[in-house]
Amino acid sequence: MSAKVADLLWEMLANAGVKRCYGIVGDALNPVVDALRRNAKIELIHVRHEEYGVFAAVAEAYLTGNPVAVCGTAGPGVVHLFNGLMDARKEGAPIIAIAGDVETSLIDTEALEELNPYKFFEAASLYTGRLVNPEQARSIINTAILTAVLEKGPTVISIPGDIASADVADHSAEITIPNPPLLRPSDADLNQLVKMIDDAKTVAIFGGDGCRDAHDEVVQLADKLKAPVGYSFRGKQWLEHDNPNAVGMTGLLGYGGAYGAIHEAELLLMLGTDFPFTEFLPGHRVKKVQIDKDPKHIGRRTAVDLGLVGDIKPTVTALLKSVSDKKDDKFLNKHVKDTNSFHDLLQHYVEKGPEIKPIRPEFLAATLSNLAADDAMFFADTGTACIWLARHITGGRNRRLFGSFSWASMANAAPNAFGAQLAYPGRQTIALCGDGGFTMLALGDLLTQVERKTPVVQIILNNGSLDFVNIEQQEAGIIPFGVAFKNPNFAKVAEAMGAKGIRIEQPGDVRDGIAEALAHKTGPVVVDAVVDPFALSLPSHVPFHTAKGFTLSMAKQVWGGKMDEVIKTIERNVRLV
Numbered sequence: 001m002s003a004k005v006a007d008l009l010w011e012m013l014a015n016a017g018v019k020r021c022y023g024i025v026g027d028a029l030n031p032v033v034d035a036l037r038r039n040a041k042i043e044l045i046h047v048r049h050e051e052y053g054v055f056a057a058v059a060e061a062y063l064t065g066n067p068v069a070v071c072g073t074a075g076p077g078v079v080h081l082f083n084g085l086m087d088a089r090k091e092g093a094p095i096i097a098i099a100g101d102v103e104t105s106l107i108d109t110e111a112l113e114e115l116n117p118y119k120f121f122e123a124a125s126l127y128t129g130r131l132v133n134p135e136q137a138r139s140i141i142n143t144a145i146l147t148a149v150l151e152k153g154p155t156v157i158s159i160p161g162d163i164a165s166a167d168v169a170d171h172s173a174e175i176t177i178p179n180p181p182l183l184r185p186s187d188a189d190l191n192q193l194v195k196m197i198d199d200a201k202t203v204a205i206f207g208g209d210g211c212r213d214a215h216d217e218v219v220q221l222a223d224k225l226k227a228p229v230g231y232s233f234r235g236k237q238w239l240e241h242d243n244p245n246a247v248g249m250t251g252l253l254g255y256g257g258a259y260g261a262i263h264e265a266e267l268l269l270m271l272g273t274d275f276p277f278t279e280f281l282p283g284h285r286v287k288k289v290q291i292d293k294d295p296k297h298i299g300r301r302t303a304v305d306l307g308l309v310g311d312i313k314p315t316v317t318a319l320l321k322s323v324s325d326k327k328d329d330k331f332l333n334k335h336v337k338d339t340n341s342f343h344d345l346l347q348h349y350v351e352k353g354p355e356i357k358p359i360r361p362e363f364l365a366a367t368l369s370n371l372a373a374d375d376a377m378f379f380a381d382t383g384t385a386c387i388w389l390a391r392h393i394t395g396g397r398n399r400r401l402f403g404s405f406s407w408a409s410m411a412n413a414a415p416n417a418f419g420a421q422l423a424y425p426g427r428q429t430i431a432l433c434g435d436g437g438f439t440m441l442a443l444g445d446l447l448t449q450v451e452r453k454t455p456v457v458q459i460i461l462n463n464g465s466l467d468f469v470n471i472e473q474q475e476a477g478i479i480p481f482g483v484a485f486k487n488p489n490f491a492k493v494a495e496a497m498g499a500k501g502i503r504i505e506q507p508g509d510v511r512d513g514i515a516e517a518l519a520h521k522t523g524p525v526v527v528d529a530v531v532d533p534f535a536l537s538l539p540s541h542v543p544f545h546t547a548k549g550f551t552l553s554m555a556k557q558v559w560g561g562k563m564d565e566v567i568k569t570i571e572r573n574v575r576l577v
């Protein structure tokens with residue numbers, strides 16, 4: 001049998017290092033998966049929802065750095081890929097989406113399930129190729145793979161079924177992926193930066209995901225400059241551990257002395273960060289230098305005095321050779337001290353946790369952090385899970401913390417953890433799920449985990465509400481609305497689906513329940529943790545409008561006859577942090 005376009009596709013993807021393709025088959029994709037079966041080098045991960053497959057692929061691709069494929073068939077199947085592909089774009093994950101397409105004879109006729117892939121994927125995809133002729137195949141597949149890997153994001157190959165099963169003339173499946181070059185600013189720019197650093201009395205550092213491979217260099221620079229180091233959510237896992245100068249996060253999830261440090265320094269070095277919340281970054285009173293390998297990031301969140309294009313590791317390595325040591329550590333000590341005091345405040349609900357019912361999420365998360373392995377991988381749903389992950393899960397050199405931090409979609413954590421477990425079998429993968437998030441997407445594919453016996457630990461923060469939005473609404477000064485719902489007993493649901501289910505209602509059962517979940521290695525576990533829906537968290541820096549909004553919302557709730565809820569909110573958060 002002569003090789004088909006679909007054979008070439010899988011051969012090239014396998015040669016590029018793709019190990020898995022997550023998705024759902026059907027019509028246009030049937031010849032594509034038939035070729036996948038013949039190829040056998042790439043595993044089809046048959047999921048129950050295409051979006052779940054993409055979130056799994058995003059975690060695998062982000063964590064391993066290898067490209068991962070996803071697939072969905074023409075029309076509705078393709079549409080289900082979209083949210084995950086946006087996530088891949090924002091989180092920087094190399095994903096190649098194989099999108100089923102209508103037969104070439106039907107293109108542009110508004111046929112059943114027809115969708116214009118160029119228009120549809122425009123916002124998400126870094127490159128979209130539509131295969132309408134077998135002669136294009138090698139070139140389009142090559143471009144889709146290289147763009148995804150080198151630009152770190154999603155690309156799409158749209159394949160009509162008739163082209164997938166057409167003979168291919170050129171069957172050269174070799175693919176060469178060059179290693180990304182090392183980027184470093186020019187000597188002139190570096191000299192200017194060295195002068196700015198040497199002239200500044202106090203320097204603070206604020207780092208993001210761009211510091212991924214540069215922990216040791218940034219820590220050395222901070223030590224040399226007596227600079228406190230703050231970080232974005234994406235930077236936390238790379239910069240917080242083994243760093244005596246770490247001062248926490250700024251932003252709405254913020255904690256520690258980060259906000260103060262970056263606002264009070266004479267010079268701020270922003271390293272590999274595109275942190276989006278301008279109101280938590282300093283304005284013109286602080287001199288700012290931003291270094292990023294993506295020139296588009298420079299100056300877009302706050303105006304900077306100097307912008308340098310470069311990878312953080314080689315740039316900081318070059319700086320280390322040229323900047324002078326600073327001797328005065330008063331500024332650093334002040335902000336480290338603030339960080340330690342804030343940490344003590346954060347411990348309040350952790351220490352009191354065993355006696356407080358309903359269970360405080362702070363206590364649950366801190367207990368999980370203590371019991372989990374040193375190389376555990378944690379994933380948080382967008383929602384309050386992110387707050388508890390940021391504040392109470394301790395990172396480490398080999399621990400990973402991931403979520404939809406830049407796209408902020410709900411329901412990412414369980415599929416993220418599933419993808420991570422497939423990529424790193426046997427390593428603890430733990431999803432902190434919202435009850436809204438879990439019922440939105442994770443429930444159906446719990447069956448996939450059961451079938452595959454994938455040991456993923458899913459901990460549901462069962463608070464009976466879209467709690468993050470509940471808090472958001474109060475911050476905006478409005479009465480919470482459209483956020484409450486009723487849940488089943490998730491542990492029983494999980495058991496009925498063939499997973500292990502553990503329900504925790506008593507604070508005294510938290511430790512044993514989590515330990516039991518972490519010890520379960522033969523398949524998925526769902527921990528249904530009934531937590532306090534009134535648990536609030538405020539950032540270390542509270543913007544005026546947030547405080548005002550809360551007060552206004554409380555007043556409106558009292559006037560609206562919800563006095564009992566106001567009392568509970570106050571009663572259960574007297575030590576607001």
Ligand SMILES: Cc1ncc(C[n+]2csc(CCOP(=O)(O)OP(=O)(O)O)c2C)c(N)n1
Pocket residue numbers: 381382383384385408409410411433434435436437438461463465466467468469
């Ligand atoms: C797909 C999607 N829909 C809606 C939102 C807006 N949103 C952000 S957090 C959130 C609430 C999440 O609720 P839940 O999963 O129950 O977690 P909780 O905050 O209660 O811990 C919502 C609705 C979103 N980010 N993504």
